[in-house]
Amino acid sequence: MEISGCHRIGDDNKLSVVGNGMISIKIRDSENKISNVFYVPGLKHNLLSVRQLILKGYDLRFKNGFYEIKDRNNALIGRVEMTVKKMFPLKFDGDNLFSLYTNTKDVSCMWQHRFGHANIGALTYMHKQQLVHGLPFIIDTNDICEACELGKHLKKSFPQDKT
Structure with a gap:
């Protein structure tokens, strides 16, 4: 929720x-x-x-x-x-209290990330075939995932030094 x-x-x-x-x-x-x-x-x-x-x-x-x-x-x-200011400060043991938070408004992007940056077409197919329980309808927003874009870059070979 x-x-x-x-x-x-x-x-x-x-x-x-x-x-x-x-x-x-x-x-x-x-x-x-x-x-x-x-x-x-x-x-x-x-x-x-x-x-x-x-x-x-x-x-x-x-x-x-x-x-x-x-x-x-x-x-x-x-x-x-109770403190002088009428507060009840509850202190927890340990110095390593932290919270992790993430949020995305684009559900399709979130599911694409969950599946290791799978192709949007593959996710759409999995939804249509009901292969994944809870997978919502995936909308192709044509947004380019930065991780996917970097993964598809061609690597240039290192220049050969002629000595």
């Missing part, structure tokens, strides 16, 4: 969401996956939606200045103390 557009947050501000995906977080030797996470470029802090976490089966408790997150098995994922 591709998500894009603007979404409102708790303080009624709008955020420009350009994609979504899944993240994997590791806290206290426990790895948890959270799906349908929004990608918002330029956001200074990562935000967890209380509503979304509850809908996904997490147990959230705000009590005595602390915030606890437990998974479906009632295992503690995180316990965070």
